[in-house]
Amino acid sequence: ETGVTQTPRHLVMGMTNKKSLKCEQHLGHNAMYWYKQSAKKPLELMFVYNFKEQTENNSVPSRFSPECPNSSHLFLHLHTLQPEDSALYLCASSQDRLAGGDEQYFGPGTRLTVT
């Protein structure tokens, strides 16, 4: 148990669907992150939130829309995705946005398949 939970664990959606991924951290951290992990590719940072404010959008297509209502919850809203968006989506949190070596705690991920 890492203190970071993600739901759902698996999701299959069509290209015209709208769905949301949820992440919750129980660690009292202030920074939260979304990563995409595809086969044979490194972890790709998508979004960073620090104290509920988005501080990084790593050139992510607009079909991915993050939301951070408070420091404990992070959502990733998905719409009109493409098959190449199929991947493992990982949420992570750290005490503060990395500025001196805060370790990140990862959730188990949501395995997304776009058909």
Next chain:
Amino acid sequence: QQPVQSPQAVILREGEDAVINCSSSKALYSVHWYRQKHGEAPVFLMILLKGGEQKGHDKISASFNEKKQQSSLYLTASQLSYSGTYFCGTEIGYYGGSQGNLIFGKGTKLSVKP
């Protein structure tokens, strides 16, 4: 900016040692090491800050050579539980501090056999 990890994969017998390297072309503020088992979340192992320090716990240790912008992860007397994919994440230096994001390497798949 992505760090380069080597080797891409390694197979060990229980009790053998391994070294995994992580190199960057940028001046680094820190290097983070994570291990991910199949179907599980990446788990934090350790952080090394610039200054060339070395860290370790149990039989896993790491070093950071600031001059070479390279970090090495050392696994000694490997156990079956060490199997997984090891990722290094690098923080690029910025005016004495960090740019603030982790950039991960592609990972090194380690398999420990009985």
